Structure formats: C-alpha cells, structure tokens
Amino acid sequence: MKKKITLIVSLTAVLLLSGCWDVTEPQRMYYIDGIGIDYKDGQYEIYMQIINFANVAKSEGPTPQAAPSEIGFAKGKTMEEALFNLYRSIDQKVFWGHMTFIVFSEEALKSENSIAVIDSFLRHRETRYQILAYCTQEPIKDVLLITPILNKSLTASKLSNPLHTKELATYVEPVDLRKLLIFLNEPGHEVNIPFIEINKNWETAKEPTTETALTGFGLVSRKGFKGYLKDGAARGVQWVYHKKTRGDVTIKLENKEKEYLTVDLEKLSTKIKPIVKNNEVTFEVDIKLNAIINGFKGKVSTDEIRKGIIKEVKKDIKKSYEEGLKLDVDVFRLSEQLYRKNIKAWKKLQKDGKVPLTADSLKLNVTVNKVNPGRKTFAETIKE
Template sequence: MKKKIILLSGLATSLLLSGCLDVTEPQRMYYVDGLGIDYKDGQYEIYLQLINFSNVEKSETSNPQAVPAEVGQSKGKTLEEALFKLFRSIDQKVFWGHMTYIIFSEEAMKNKNAISVIDSVLRYRETRYQIWTYCTQDSIKDILLITPILNKSLTSSKLSTPLDTDDQETFVEPVNFRNLVIGLNEPNHEIGIPYVTINKNWETAEERGQDTALTGVGVLSKDGFKGFIKNDAARGTQWMHNRTHRGEITFKLGDNETDYLTTTLEKIKVDIKPLVKNDQVTFEVVVKLNATLNGFKTNVSEEEIKKQIIKEVKKEIRTTYEEALAKDIDIYRLSEHLYRKNVKVWKKLEQDGKIPLTPSSISKLEIDVNQVNSGRKTFTGTINE
C-alpha cells in the first residue's frame, strides 16, 4: 500500500513539473533593447538592436571584451514582413519584453507610416506602453551601435533611461508609447517626439567617442509628419509645461559684449487660460519659476536678473511658437486647453481637432520669477576688483 502511495505521489509531482518543459531558458534567448524604423523605396527598413546582458551584470563578473550589442537589418513591405525575414538569420528566440525604445527616421514618420508601426508594436503581447519614442535624421544604425560614456551598459544609455538625467536638464520632454497614443488620439492630435542626434563631444586617450543628444522635437500627427523644431528654435517648449525639472537661461549683462550670466530655472508652473470673445479665442499664459545663480563676473542686482530672465524666457517661448506656426503645428497644445476648459466653443471652432491659431493667439505672456537664489549670501562677486 505504501509503495502505491509513493508511486502515485511521484507521478503527481512529475505531472506538475512537466508544465515548465516548454519554457525557454533565459540564457537561450536574445533580448531586444532598441528598434529603428526607416522607410525607403516603398519598403520598411528595420534595425533590431539585440543587447548583450553580460555587461549588465556586476563588474566582478562582467566581460569587458564582450560586444555590447549587435544590430540586425532587414526590409519588407510591412514591419512584420521585415521582422520575419530577419528572424531567418537569428539562431535563438527573440524576447521583446525588455525593449525600451524605438527610433523613427524622417521618412518613417511621413504618410502615416509611423502610425502603422505603432499599431503593430502595441498589438504584440510582449511589448509595453512604457517604450520610449524618438526620431532622427542621422543614421539609425549608427545610433543603435553607440556605446554610452565609460562603456556603461546599453540599458543605462540616454535613450533607454531618459529620466535618469531629467534632474540635470529637461531640454526635451521624454515621450513613451502611452503619451504618444494619448497625444495622437486627443486634441490637437499632434505630439512632439524627442529628436536624437549623434554627439561627438566626448573622447578617451585612445579615440574620440560618440554619444546621443536630444536637441529638439519632430512633430507627428495622426495624418503624418509635420516637421522638426530643433536646437535654439525648440528652447521655448521646456518653459511651457510643468514637467520641466531644470533648465538654463544665458543672457548678456548691460552693454558689455563679453559679460554673460547663466541662471538655472526650476519649479516651473504653467497656467494657460483660454479667453473667448465673439467666437474668437485667445490665451493668457502665466509661467512661474525660481532661479538660481551659480556664478557671475560682476555685481548685479536681483531686479536686474529678474528683468533679464523674464525677457529671455518670453523670447524663447515666442520664438518656438512662431517657428511651429510656420509648420502648422500647435506646439503648446493650445487646442487641448480649450477642449478641456470650454468644449462647446472648441466644437464650434475646431477643424480636425485643432483650432485656428495666429501669432496673436497668445494675447498675454506673463513670466513670474518667484525668487532668485544667489547661491551665496549676497549678489556681490567673490573676488574684489
């Protein structure tokens, strides 16, 4: 009787264990970290970045000679066809659950090509809404092959973890797939995607290195691509939302052509109020912020600093707004502000989700500098002249 009980117990245990036989062991899979999408000659051209997790382990066990990643390339009439062609040259299962970002070329965002890709990626069961989204005019393959500074793991790169440097400067707001879908589905049906360039500011004793930099936005709408706003022309975007942690303003002091001051701006709070009069809509914008001085060449008053900060922030907000209007872009999502606060008027004025905007649509732009922290006890210089 005891033998029968032992036999039945062993049989039950083996049946329970057999449920794991179809699970692929982690070391027998390839892991996707980044995906690049281009569109040429009527075909999707994809770049699949497979990451080497041996460099993600503890430094005592990692292999410094290991290749950080490999990038595969394939073409197809659809994203799925291109991927299946690439699978033919891959010798282990590919896992998509760790994919952290996707990059679109300019051509891939035109003519609704990106919309098709977004839909395909989100329909797959292993992908998530936390995937970061970028665009570029540089070589996608070169971007995917860049190793972060000091040979850090690719999982620590700026593209994989854009929030890690957010407290240093929020020049461009990161956008994930969740933000992307919401932005395209709701008024104004446009969203600015961070624009990536290859940066060559770093080097070692042996060679000059490369890293990625976020230097603007590419604006995608549900109807296709609307254009890029880059470098200084994009600076106004950081002052027009509450998610900016930190930024800088540099301005000239007095009439001296070489006397400049840089201030750090923090605790940005933005209030946008739509005003309706005779079916005409204008917007009053109030931006509140704090400023910190890290160093300056000459004695300067707090009032003078506030005056210059207000002047420069206004200038940058206006410059970006007018640059966007020239491309028919509602860069500050003013249409959405009207939609949220007065949907009746929005329904009357909207055209495909957007309301007509002009340079004078921002009727009031007020910048309030709550406080200026000198970083010291006074606003006098450290060294006496």
Template sequence: MIRVFLLISPFTLFLLTGCWDIREPQKMHYVYGVGVDYIDNQYVIYLQFINFSNIAKSEKTSSDATPSEIAHAKGKTIEEAIYKLYRSADQEIYWGQMAYLLLSEDALKSELANSVLDTFTRFRETRYQIYVHCTSDSIEEILLVTPILNKPLDNSKLSTPLNTNTLEAFTKPVDLRKLIIGLNEPSHEVALSLVSINKNWVTEKENPSTETAINGVCVISKDGFKGAITNNLVGGNRWMTGQKNLGNITFNIGDNESNYITVDIEKLNLEVLPIVKGNQVTFEIDIDFEAILNGFKGNLNVNELEKGIAKKVKEEIKTTYEEGLNLDVDIYRLSEYLYRDNVKMWKRIENDGKIPLTKDSISKITINVNKILSGRKVFQDSVGE
C-alpha cells in the same frame, strides 16, 4: 500493498510539474532597441540585441564583451522584414525587454507612422512604456553608440531619457502610451525627442568617441510627419511642458553686450488660461519659478535680473510658438487647453481637432520669478534689492 502501489504510481506521474515548456534565458536573444526607416518604398527594420553579461553583476566584467549587435532587414511591411531576421537568428528572439523605438523622418511621413505604431501596440510581448524617438541621422550609427566609460547599454540616453532630466529638461520624453493618447486628443499632434549623433566626446586624442544627443523635437500627427524644430528654436518648449526642473538660460545683463550670466531654473509652475471673446480665443500664459545664479561678477540688482530672466523666457516661448505655426503645428497644444476648459467653444471653432491659431493667439505672457538664490557666498559680490 504492492498491487495498490503499482496502480497508483503511473497516475501520480501526471501530477508532477515539468519543465518541458520552459524558455531558458541563456538561449534567447533580447531585443532592446528597434529602429525603423523607409527607403525605396520598403521598410528597413533594425534590431538592437543587448548583451546582458555586463549588466547586474557585482564582479568585474570583461571590457571585451560586445555590448550589443545590430541586425537589419528590408520588407514591404515591417512584419515581413522582422520575419526575414527570424530566419537568420540562431536563438529565440524575445521582445519583452524592448526599451525604445527610433523612427526616421521618412518612416514618419504620410500614413506610415500609424502603420509602424500599430505593429508594436498589437504585439503581445511589447509594452506601453517603450520610449519613442525620431531622427534624421543614420539609425544604424545611432544604435551602435554605447554609453561613455563602458557603462551598460541599459544606461543609454534612448532607453533611460529621464536620467538627465534633473540636469536639463530640454524636451519631454514620450513613451508609447503617451504617444497614442496625444494622437487621439486635441490637437492630435505629439512632439517626439529628436536624436542626433554628437562627436564632441573624446576618449583618446586619436580615437574620438560619439554619443547621442537630444537637439530638438519632431512633430507627428494622425496624418504623419509635420516637421522638426531644432536647437535654439525649440527652447520655449521646455517652459510649456509643466516639468519642474528645466536647466538654465543665458542672457545679457546691463549695457555691456559681453556681460552674460547663466541662471538655473527650478520649481516651475505653469498655467495656461483660454480667454473667450465671441468667436475669438486667445491664451494667457502664467509661469512662476525660482532662479539660482551661477558664477557672476560685480554686484547685481534683483529687479535687473528679474527683467532679464523674464525677457529671455518670453523670447523663447514666442520663437518656438512661431516656428510651430510655420509648420502648421500647435506646438504647445493650446487646442487641448481650450478643449479641457470650454469644450462647447472648442467644438464651434475646431477643425480636425485643432483650433485656428495666429501669432496673436498668445495675448499675454506673465513671468514671475519667486526667488533668486545666489548660491554659496564665497566672494564679496552679491545680489541686492
């Protein structure tokens, strides 16, 4: 029996599972955000490494723990810049936690945008759920911004943009998957969220803090950066994305120029109908939603409110559309609506995926306010028919 055991035991060692190739989590640096700039004919890559010590813990965490660190390097290609960072890293760098990609306007120009996207779509550790944003501000400063009240970095606006969409859907977040689809379908243009630095947050009077803000969109195409639409000029974009909850609008009521009212909009439905007449195509836009009144004074008339809401929404849609035309951008992707509805007509008039558009291409905008809610009734002021 002893001889049998001696013969078998060496072979059983090969059947045991080992940990010789394990990747120990505590011995890796985790890339959470990536910024890409293009300066003096070189790519500048910024890697934001997240500190997981303050995340997913029930006990109190140390406020002194650094939430993240930023590393940057330059190279003739993105890959060269990344490998320069590898040489200075003291642990293995893991890309599977990457949550967002921030691109400068210079990095989006010309053929550079396709090169940047190609790098991250080909790499096996990155995912298609990565959110993509653009900025004209300093990428380094934006990556150094941390959420207010010492919240974990995985609650930042760049990595979880849908967190605030229930409050206001100012723009529609775009991930890597949607970006690739949008660039490959008519009109081969995509509007990314434009990120800036907001210095209106204050933690202490002598120590103001900063936060990131979405204040517009930048449009890219297969050929590169097309331009940006910011602030009040981009308001119409929210009505045309098909999102249900959109935030609010403010408009004037009556003859008094100082009598403004703010209305919340929700449960929106959008329909865009291409109208083909010969070789001409126009579009009719039909939008219906519910409105909720915030604070107001006096007794309001429903018809007056509906007219005011419809007028404001139409103005925003037209303003943003015309800003897009100034940039040679099909901001509402009207070309795709025709492509889906009448592909034969689209093929007849399209040029590089886009159809010719003018200010008159939107022939009709119909706004239907299905219901106006006045909220909780606390005062005697009311909304009447």
C-alpha cells in the same frame, strides 16, 4: 490509515504538477533593447538592436571582450515581412519584453503607414506601452551602434533611460507609445517626438567617441509628418510643459557690453487659461520659476536678474510658438486646453481638432519667485 491517505494524496499532487519543461532558459534567448525603422524605395528597413546582458549587473566593470550589442538588418514590403526575414538569421529565441525604444527615420515618419507600424508593436503581447519613441535624420544604424560614455551598459544609455539626465537638465521630455497615441487621438491630434542627433564632442585618450543628444522635436500629426523644431527653436517647449522642469538661460547684463550671466532655472508650475471673446480665443500662460545664480563675480541686483530671466524665457517661448505656426503645428497643445476647459467653445471654433491660432493668441506672464545666490562665495554677487 490517515497517514497512508495523506501520502497517496501528496504523491498524486506531485505527479500532476506540470513542472517547467516548456520554459526557455534565459541564456538561450536574445533580448531586444531597441528597434530602428527606415523606409526607402517602397520598403521598410528594420534595424534590431540585441543587447548583451553580460555587462549589465557587473560591479567590477564591463567585460572588455564582450560586444555590448549587435545590430541585425532586413528589408520587407511590410514591417512584419522585414522582421520575419530577420528571424531567418537568428539562432535563438527572441524576447521582446525588454524593448525600451523605437527610432524612426524621417522617411519612416513621412510614410502613410507610420501609425500602423506603431500599432503593430502594441498588438504584440510581449511589448509594452512604455516603449520610448524617437526620430532622427542620422543613419539609424550609426545611432544604434553608439555605446554610452565610459562603456557603460546600453541599459543606461540616453535612449534606453533618458530620465537619468533629468536632474541635470530637462531640455526634451521623453514620449512613450502610450503618450504618443493619446496625443494623436485627442485634440489637436499632434505630438512632439524627441529628435536625436549624434554628438561628436567626446573623446578618449585613444580616439574620438560619439554620444546621442536630444536636441529638439519631430512634429507629427494624424495626417503625417510636419517638420522639426531644433536647438534654439525648441527651447521654449520646456517652459510650457506641465511637469516640473529644469533648464538654463543666459542673460546679458544691463549697461555692460560684454558681461553675461547663466542662470539655472527650476520651473515650478505652468497654468494655461483659454479666454473666448467674439468667436476668438486667446491663451493666458502663467509660468512660475525659481532661479539659482552660478559663477559670477560682481554687483548685480535681483531685479536686474529677474528682468533678464523673464525676457529670455518669453523669447524662447515665442520663438518655439511662432516656428510651430509656420509648420501649422500647435506645439504647446493649446487646442487641448480649450477642449478640456470649454468644450462648447471648442466645438464652435475647432477645425480638424484644432482651433485657429495666430501670433497674438498667446499671452505670457512669467514670474521669478526666488533668486538664490547659491553658496555665498562672493558677498557682492547679489544686491537687493
């Protein structure tokens, strides 16, 4: 009797199971990797990059006949209208959960609705706060059509996963939508968005190729787009950023007209201390570094190397800071430091979330803890 009851209960439970009848099969969906947003003539222009996963998990190499991605394009008076116009030409379900980046054109950032566009993506239930944000002056379609070196999968591209190159150099720190919203909502209500350029320094035996390069920042506030820090003007940001970073400086050796030395630097820490006096605030920035020497044969002392590193790092930081002041941007978020550490002073001095800054508001102290000669191929390279 007990066996019959158990059997009836089991059969009833099986019949009540809903199964997976309403689940879309993975091969019957399109997966979005990135979105490009432009704004022209009062309309949004949307570029949708749909990625081909045929090459993602193949150990024997990519499938040559399979296109790594396809780019869809549509226009609309709003971003949502443009997306629905694009849906009309898509023959499968679209999955947004793998979306990894958004690229904004300069005109899209200048649009008064740029923040609303970001909010629209975050309201979608399939998207995530970890989506990376970029800006560019290049044609967005050209940026999205670039494939990684050696035809690797697009999931390994610089835009999809910029941290892959962090072990080589941390020139521009990635910014995701979560960080972007936090920086715009908190003093001084500004954010540095990584700036993309198309690099044409690569080629195969058959033809030249292109690759994306992060070469600076687009500066955005809650009131709109402020401008760019590019190339040399952006170098100082990496030394003030709070996380550990890696970069390089090239120093000119003393008393030697044509001899230079490139040094690898690892930033250990950055400490910023706001000092308020007579209704004015200055910021003491204390930076500690380690240095590794590469590729030099000759006699040079560690004191000479330290002096050269400190001089170049300070020059980089001051240039980024002063270029930011020209654009009315607090590139190092110094106002936030005062907000965190002395809220009373911040309330007294701030205007629209920012404290007044001048060229004299920044006081730098750079310390080089260690100078590592690397492999001691040449005994005379470092002289204590």
